Amino acid sequence: MTAPLHEAHPAGPGRALPDTQQGMRRRNLARVMHAVSAQGPLSRAAVASRIGLTRAAVSTLVDELIRSGLLEELGPERPGRRVGRPGSALAVSGHGPAGIGAEVGVDHLAVCAVDLRGEVRARAVRYGANRGRPPEPVIEELAGLVRRVVAEAERAGLWPAGLAVAVPGLVARDARTVVRAPNLDWHDTDLGALLPVEYPLTVGNEANFGALAELWLGDGTPRDFLHVSAEIGIGAAVVVDGALLRGTRGFAGELGHVPVRPDGPKCPCGGRGCLEQYAGEEAVLRAAGLEPGEDRVGLLAGRAAEGDEDVRGALHDAGTALGIALTGAVNLLDPESVVLGGALAGLAPWLLPSLEAELDRRTAGPACPVAVSRLGSEGPLLGAAHSVVRAVLDDPAAVAERA
Amino acid sequence: MTAPLHEAHPAGPGRALPDTQQGMRRRNLARVMHAVSAQGPLSRAAVASRIGLTRAAVSTLVDELIRSGLLEELGPERPGRRVGRPGSALAVSGHGPAGIGAEVGVDHLAVCAVDLRGEVRARAVRYGANRGRPPEPVIEELAGLVRRVVAEAERAGLWPAGLAVAVPGLVARDARTVVRAPNLDWHDTDLGALLPVEYPLTVGNEANFGALAELWLGDGTPRDFLHVSAEIGIGAAVVVDGALLRGTRGFAGELGHVPVRPDGPKCPCGGRGCLEQYAGEEAVLRAAGLEPGEDRVGLLAGRAAEGDEDVRGALHDAGTALGIALTGAVNLLDPESVVLGGALAGLAPWLLPSLEAELDRRTAGPACPVAVSRLGSEGPLLGAAHSVVRAVLDDPAAVAERA
Numbered sequence: 001m002t003a004p005l006h007e008a009h010p011a012g013p014g015r016a017l018p019d020t021q022q023g024m025r026r027r028n029l030a031r032v033m034h035a036v037s038a039q040g041p042l043s044r045a046a047v048a049s050r051i052g053l054t055r056a057a058v059s060t061l062v063d064e065l066i067r068s069g070l071l072e073e074l075g076p077e078r079p080g081r082r083v084g085r086p087g088s089a090l091a092v093s094g095h096g097p098a099g100i101g102a103e104v105g106v107d108h109l110a111v112c113a114v115d116l117r118g119e120v121r122a123r124a125v126r127y128g129a130n131r132g133r134p135p136e137p138v139i140e141e142l143a144g145l146v147r148r149v150v151a152e153a154e155r156a157g158l159w160p161a162g163l164a165v166a167v168p169g170l171v172a173r174d175a176r177t178v179v180r181a182p183n184l185d186w187h188d189t190d191l192g193a194l195l196p197v198e199y200p201l202t203v204g205n206e207a208n209f210g211a212l213a214e215l216w217l218g219d220g221t222p223r224d225f226l227h228v229s230a231e232i233g234i235g236a237a238v239v240v241d242g243a244l245l246r247g248t249r250g251f252a253g254e255l256g257h258v259p260v261r262p263d264g265p266k267c268p269c270g271g272r273g274c275l276e277q278y279a280g281e282e283a284v285l286r287a288a289g290l291e292p293g294e295d296r297v298g299l300l301a302g303r304a305a306e307g308d309e310d311v312r313g314a315l316h317d318a319g320t321a322l323g324i325a326l327t328g329a330v331n332l333l334d335p336e337s338v339v340l341g342g343a344l345a346g347l348a349p350w351l352l353p354s355l356e357a358e359l360d361r362r363t364a365g366p367a368c369p370v371a372v373s374r375l376g377s378e379g380p381l382l383g384a385a386h387s388v389v390r391a392v393l394d395d396p397a398a399v400a401e402r403a
Numbered sequence: 404m405t406a407p408l409h410e411a412h413p414a415g416p417g418r419a420l421p422d423t424q425q426g427m428r429r430r431n432l433a434r435v436m437h438a439v440s441a442q443g444p445l446s447r448a449a450v451a452s453r454i455g456l457t458r459a460a461v462s463t464l465v466d467e468l469i470r471s472g473l474l475e476e477l478g479p480e481r482p483g484r485r486v487g488r489p490g491s492a493l494a495v496s497g498h499g500p501a502g503i504g505a506e507v508g509v510d511h512l513a514v515c516a517v518d519l520r521g522e523v524r525a526r527a528v529r530y531g532a533n534r535g536r537p538p539e540p541v542i543e544e545l546a547g548l549v550r551r552v553v554a555e556a557e558r559a560g561l562w563p564a565g566l567a568v569a570v571p572g573l574v575a576r577d578a579r580t581v582v583r584a585p586n587l588d589w590h591d592t593d594l595g596a597l598l599p600v601e602y603p604l605t606v607g608n609e610a611n612f613g614a615l616a617e618l619w620l621g622d623g624t625p626r627d628f629l630h631v632s633a634e635i636g637i638g639a640a641v642v643v644d645g646a647l648l649r650g651t652r653g654f655a656g657e658l659g660h661v662p663v664r665p666d667g668p669k670c671p672c673g674g675r676g677c678l679e680q681y682a683g684e685e686a687v688l689r690a691a692g693l694e695p696g697e698d699r700v701g702l703l704a705g706r707a708a709e710g711d712e713d714v715r716g717a718l719h720d721a722g723t724a725l726g727i728a729l730t731g732a733v734n735l736l737d738p739e740s741v742v743l744g745g746a747l748a749g750l751a752p753w754l755l756p757s758l759e760a761e762l763d764r765r766t767a768g769p770a771c772p773v774a775v776s777r778l779g780s781e782g783p784l785l786g787a788a789h790s791v792v793r794a795v796l797d798d799p800a801a802v803a804e805r806a
Contacts, residue, residue, distance in 0.1 A: 240643070245643060245736070248737050254734035257730075261665060269765075270765060270766060270767050271766070328661035332641065332655065332656065361673060
């Protein structure tokens, strides 16, 4: 549901850059960065053999990346690892550009800085309900956290290559405008105007950033999967061949409003019997006879763990509804797996049995496997920061020009 | 649900070919072919300006394409259209490679040959029920039709660049094996073994080929749409940014087994209340109190046109079920439009009112527009033949090597 930085930097290794000598150079710079990032430290010779270019060509590219501060030399290799004449091992720089990720949650704000190596180098969180607050003060507070995190990152020798903001709502394809965030009560809010920064800004749906985090940081996540998460609403994101399916307006992934029981209760979206009416946090709390408070998932997980039969029953029914909606989604998309992330990850022990039973009995062949994210509610924030880092790896030349 | 020829010829203008001088040449050959195909006849200068290469570079590429019989010169341009020194207009060849498309229907077999200009140059059809017949005699009959069509094409100066076969079932990603075709009662049938030809063979799902036909030949079809068709089952195909979404196993697009009423009637797929139980041809015939015969759609359309209330009521209910299933699909995929194709196109007048009402009332914003295909049941056959033609345009060098 977002246009992540990949659109602002239209590269991706070997993708959209123009088919010219200059474009080829930029794509090859990206290949070197990706090789060192994925498999480094590597000697120049090892990079050359991995990406299929001559050593001389790779040396020119590497020199350029070292000059712009994206790669660094670790000094001569240890003798034991030497192949051919002694070479210096290359690593992705821990002092160059950093990706700044931010999250506007219903109950918190968070910001972090991630370096090109993927390490979180600075972080700030502020708890407090944002529901019903107008965008201006919320974004002002977020901007304060961003300034703090950027200052800390700068003290560590990093500089911000971009800021990506995850929001719980639909974001237009301009990657700036929050079209609708029902759980914040924001409509047509241009975050670009509210959050002026001197580096590229991308606004995206939190479920999408959560899915990207799973793709990039998850353990053995396939390149085709459906990511289902929840804060108050149900969010989902579709990843196809390692890329987000975003939809014409940027709204793809609205699993929460898939009709589960077409004559069921009315939903604020205008429909009836939508998944959110059965498996949204508030619906589950209601079904369990609990009041919605601040730590809704914690409350549900705690009670379920204690053996509260009402809570367990409510989660069982939510799992059934998720299974029905996912049957439709799996039939349409044929993903390699379904990943439960965000708040749903914490509730998985009580959702999964009925969810999987439902998927199973409605599927002719072997049912699609359901995995549980280990990133949980950290996903959207990490996905946002890493989307900036990936954009740098995908088109290092663009960043070098700004360095 | 198929791996159409685009995988066998892994090109596409500027896509998967290796990033070398040789790869660049191949991509540029494809750009020339696509420019002339889409906008020809064109002079060399006009091609050069359209694809952003120098005239000298384009001339070298054009000469190569003329030598391999993919382009032809129409002779000197008429004086009125002349720009600069007189040039000869270029057109896609009507005598070079042809795409052979074939369709295995439940009630018919069809084969056609389409030249690079997109014209159908030969065609053969045989009516007769294939349901329950083993694959061998059916494919033998199909091979006879293929031979007839190829012979006719050859007499017209064409040669087969490939054969694509549309089947009403799930096809593995090897683009040869029919994993499951319930309405033919075929399982794990390797058509590659049954249909030996001296040119590349691709087997694909008929709904996918129908969607591709709509994409390539439809009138103003967007690049992001959901194509819904029916023969006996309900087929669908998802097109994202001008390409089929195929799914991990090649099975994406199974709209027919999206649960519409989760406690509804049992479906042979193992589920309950699947869309096919409400909107499949046989379900509609049953609901209308009619016997399934050979021309099922013709029967329904005829009765509905005559004002038969039972038939109109059955189609109204089928439209409602389609609307519920499509609400979920539209929420997940955010397509620019839904296109009703295949048999559904002929029934559109009676399906659309309830279908659109259902989509409308279940959608918060403006509902996704629903269009009706003008290709109707010709879609899969044309899509199959054109998939071969597109593969030639996407990588003319591969074909030139075989010419």
